[in-house]
Amino acid sequence: MKPFNLRVLIADDHPAVRIGIESTLRESQAVTVVGAARDSTEMMEMLKQHDCQILVSDYAMPGGLHGDGIALFALVRQRYPRLKIVVMTMLDNPGIIHSLLDIGVPCILNKADSVSHLLPAVHAAYASGRYLSPSMAEIAARTAPHRTDTQPHAMLSKRELEVVRMFVSGLTVTEIAERLHRSKKTISTQKGSAMAKLGILRDMDLVRYGMETGLMSTSAAPPPPPPGLPALPWP
Template sequence: MIRVVVADDHAVVRRGLTGLIESTDDLEVVAVARDGSEAVDLVRRHRPDVAVMDLQMPVLDGVEATRAIVAEQAGTEVLVLTSFSDHARIDAAVEAGAVGYLLKDAEPDILLDGIRAVARGESPLDPRAARRLLTRATGAPPHAAGGAAGSGGGAPADLSPREAEVLALVVEGLLNKQIAQRLGITERTVKAHLTSAYQRIGVADRTQAALWAARHDLGGR
């Protein structure tokens, strides 16, 4: 069972998220916070697997709450759930240690899969927000990247064609389950390709891999 703390300052959102999460067999909400300070206290008390964090909250905003939770080193990962207009806060939250971010207009299944992905050690990124973050990090225009693997450009860093293809889909913001469906392979095979790719390019996590892939023209198709 994946244990979750939900943090949002809007009662309707809190209730909606709690109901959605509790409707599953493998996720449970152990606490609900109305602001960032309460979120930090509840994470400290319950030590959940995942904290679903809004960014714009009173008392302590989601960025500072994320920073405090990460500093606790209690094993809780932070998944940001916010609006697309929060550009600066999204960037700040990632720098503060959030491992993934999804937008509030995401489909329910995407959100639930995102929570599961975070608990597995993945970094789910909404494609729209991910594209902007990658653009900012690489300094390239949104559509300046070249073709992905399989378009004739070859795979850098001795990546296999399939590893490069998987990384290109990571840049698009797809979760492992979605990559598996897109490529017609198993989710376990996707994980194996990612593990191998991480070792080849010298990165430790999905976000670093996505940034590397964008810099080496593996995204943008």
């Protein structure tokens, strides 16, 4: 009988962390580490090359062609729907946790929690289960009652969502401020607040998120209103 074996790919931009993850995983005879990537570029290339079942990845990995965070994991889920994902992060933002859960990544570990949670999380992911390390479980439980929709952007206020829609459709902060008759500072604050709630760190990832969730308008942005007239409503 062929022995049970889980093929795991690691992705983290810190060499010491990659070594630590690999060392922990190799403690189990049921796990084989097929590769270790340092950014999203290497990770996506290795996913093409290796037949793996589990991806253990850091949340924030700057520098790769495919970005990081929610947008990256949504892309991975789209291209490799059968691949199971375990996300590790130092960020304890409720928006990140719930956004990951919403896109189908239910195994999330805080790097500040014990490394002993890694192998159980890998096995839970393989079994299509849910595994949150203690601090992540506490945050998820504490903030869950405030959520009423499965879409991550349901957490945004009406004005934050309005700004995000316009930004991901190609308008700059200055242009949005002009159209909505708000100050640039107000628009920047609302955009930043929305990104924090969504667990998105960079503008390029916000744009990618907008494309993948349908927030991006497929039509050209409306022209600015004539002086003295209110701005046109944005879909």
